[in-house]
Amino acid sequence: MLQLKVFTFNPFQENTYILFDETKEAVIFDPGCYEKEENEELVAFINLEGLKVTHLINTHCHIDHVLGNSFVKNKFKVPLLIHQKEIPVLESVKVYAPNYGFPGYQETEPDRYIDEKEKFKFGNTELDILFVPGHAPGHLVFYHKDSKICIAGDTLFQGSIGRTDLPGGDHQTLLRAIKSELFSLPDDTVVYPGHGPETTIGIEKQHNPFVGKNSSY
Secondary structure, three states: OOOEEEEEEEOEEEEEEEOOOOOOEEHHHHHOOOOOOHHHHHHHHHHHHHOOEEEEEEOOOOOHHHOOOOHHHHHHHOOEEEEEEHHHHHHHHHHHHHHHOOOOOOOOOEEEEOOOOOOOEEEOOEEEEEEOOOOOOOOOOEEEEEEEEEEEEEEEEEEEEOOOOOOOOOHHHHHHHHHHHHHOOOOOEEEEEOOOOOOHHHHHHHHHOOOOOOOOO
């Protein structure tokens, strides 16, 4: 059975997720840990549960989602996976990180590129990959059919959507991608976003002011 653990890290209040199943294999999504205490909190949970981390994945590569890449990759000796279109997004972080108050950011190279044409597997778990650009050019979302868990990054939030005013963002692209990709999932799919509380596809279809049934966009 797939299990999920969420941590909220860094001043951006970014959600870092660990997915793991009965094999104890685990994947870390979007490690936002930066301070020593945040790193220790992440490791403590992994040790407590006896998990074996096998992969590190960025749904996209904005600063708040990649601050812990170097720590996780080196601590657990795992590969970093991103979409190829996120390369310039990831490379730019080292340039502006000090301006955002993160002078200790350590750049990390991706080890493999993934896209929506493949399935991602670990342990006994298989995740579908959805391509949902607009907030970032190579934004990926990960969905587990059996548990109806969706790791959505910064695409869809409770009552909102990802901002599109950053380099590589496009508002109409994001709206179309949410409606065509995320809204094709079952209504009872639980959406775990990059910030804030979880929601469901059904709730956002009905009430989201940007993409819901009564939206003006």
